Amino acid sequence: MLSKPRPNYLAGYSPSLVAQVNQAIQQGTFGALLKSRYPLAHKVRTDGALYEFVSALKNQHLRNTQSLSRIEFDSKLQTLRNALGTHTTISRVQGGKLKAKRELRVASLFKEMPEAFLRMIVVHELAHLKEREHNKAFYQLCRHMEPEYAQLEFELRAYLTYLDAGGVPLWSATEGINPPVI
Numbered sequence: 001m002l003s004k005p006r007p008n009y010l011a012g013y014s015p016s017l018v019a020q021v022n023q024a025i026q027q028g029t030f031g032a033l034l035k036s037r038y039p040l041a042h043k044v045r046t047d048g049a050l051y052e053f054v055s056a057l058k059n060q061h062l063r064n065t066q067s068l069s070r071i072e073f074d075s076k077l078q079t080l081r082n083a084l085g086t087h088t089t090i091s092r093v094q095g096g097k098l099k100a101k102r103e104l105r106v107a108s109l110f111k112e113m114p115e116a117f118l119r120m121i122v123v124h125e126l127a128h129l130k131e132r133e134h135n136k137a138f139y140q141l142c143r144h145m146e147p148e149y150a151q152l153e154f155e156l157r158a159y160l161t162y163l164d165a166g167g168v169p170l171w172s173a174t175e176g177i178n179p180p181v182i
């Protein structure tokens, strides 16, 4: 049986940068480093909360783009396919007219992450409402919505590399909900 090739989340980054990440993962310092930058998980845990989160960003930056008919977390989105979020346009006939409905889905994995990472993936998918391809205009729009976009995407990819290497998740969805046991 052929084993699936491991995803390379850091393809496209400079070899020295990738080496630094891999070294920190191997030495066991990566987790503490990233956790010190982002101590807490966000509190966007339900589809309703995600809807609010996405709508706020969309209203702020992309008010004039088509509205989204569905916004939700999707547990079927696998990071192995490198699809962390999706934006789809579904054409449906409504009242004799063909209407395009747009949906935005975010991998459930993002429930257990800091807000900055959730914002990064949402900004990415929102930018696709205007730019289909990952071109210059696309990344410009991402940076317009989140000035730290490039850094966040790199850190997210480094985190996925860490998880893929067997690292323990750094944030949990129940964090901050239960009172600490003393």
Ligand SMILES: [Zn+2]
Binding pocket: 124, 128, 134
């Ligand atoms: Zn994309």
